[in-house]
Each structure stands twice: as structure tokens, then as C-alpha cells.
Amino acid sequence: EDQVTQSPEALRLQEGESSSLNCSYTVSGLRGLFWYRQDPGKGPEFLFTLYSAGEEKEKERLKATLTKKESFLHITAPKPEDSATYLCAVVGYGGSQGNLIFGKGTKLSVKP
């Protein structure tokens, strides 16, 4: 059964304090791994798609990496506006295109 586990559940950082969020996954043939950011009361906002082990993508203070079993979202010198819940999801070749399997998310709080 496809499964996604994110850790930690919550993370509190001081502004400028870099850290990483973890996403461990089990999937029968990875079609894609996705990172989203979700603000309270809003829908998830797309950040990255990763397809194969060794792949990396960057956007501003965020960098996503992928191995065969997990993905990391590295946050460099975060700012208060980076506070949100970060969601990881996978799509496997065993499921249909639109069937994203989500982790429970990591709630990030960045204090000034």
C-alpha cells in the first residue's frame, strides 16, 4: 500500500535558523513526488515536483531533494512569511494520475 510519512509534525524556528523537513514514502513505482505549501483556510499551493532519485529543485529559500525512500525540503534562512503547513504527496504508477497520496504535513512556525 502506498504511504507517506512526514516528520516532524511541527517545527518552530527562529528567523534565519535553517532546517529540513522529511518525507518518507513507500510506493509501487514512483511517478512523481510533490511538495505543497498550505496556509490556514486555503488550498495547497504547488512548490515542486521530483521524479527520480538524486533530483534537486530550488525556489527562493526552499530546496527539495529526493532519494529512493525519502525527500527533504530544506529551508535556508527562513522568514516569518514561510510559516505554513508543508505537505508531501506521491503518485505511483499503480494508481491513476490524479490520486495523490498525502502525508499529514509539517506545520512550520518561524518567529521573528
Add this chain to the structure above:
Amino acid sequence: KAGVTQTPRYLIKTRGQQVTLSCSPISGHRSVSWYQQTPGQGLQFLFEYFSETQRNKGNFPGRFSGRQFSNSRSEMNVSTLELGDSALYLCASSRTADGYTFGSGTRLTVV
């Protein structure tokens, strides 16, 4: 460009009633998926439609149903509402498996 539009944004219903939620995907996107988000369970897949056909369905009771129209707009229906159906219902559209764009969701409260 216009994003994914979900209506209504908020809804309050009584137990036993039924409800219909609407989702208009990004122009050109033929796949529409629906998800239920609750604090305890997170985001859970409900079903996916592509070219008016249901391609996949999650582990939800038959009270949850959906459909897709020829213009790719989609609706989901929940009949005989229960308190546990209170959640944020999200839809996502995609053209390929490379990216899924979510709407802002419909917050359903069952009282």
C-alpha cells in the same frame, strides 16, 4: 491565468441533508480530483475524473459521488450528511501528471 475555482466557499448543512459542491478546473485541464481534508486524517483522496469518466475512487462510502461535464467542470455530491462529513473539500486539476493545482476549497460544516 484563472486558477481552479470552487464554489461555494462555505456551507452549513444539517445532518441528513445532501450537498453539491462545484469545481471549475484550469482551462485545458481534463483531470479533476477531489479530496477531503480533516485535522485528524489529513488530505484523503475521494475520486478522480477524466473526460467525464471516473478513473479512480478512494475508500469512501457510496454517499459520496461525483461527476464531470463535457467542459471538464466537476461536481461532487454527499447525501445523507453526517457530522463526520464536516471538512474542507478540495479539488485539483491537472493536464498531465507533472502538476496538480488546487482550488481554495469548500468548507462544509454539518450541524
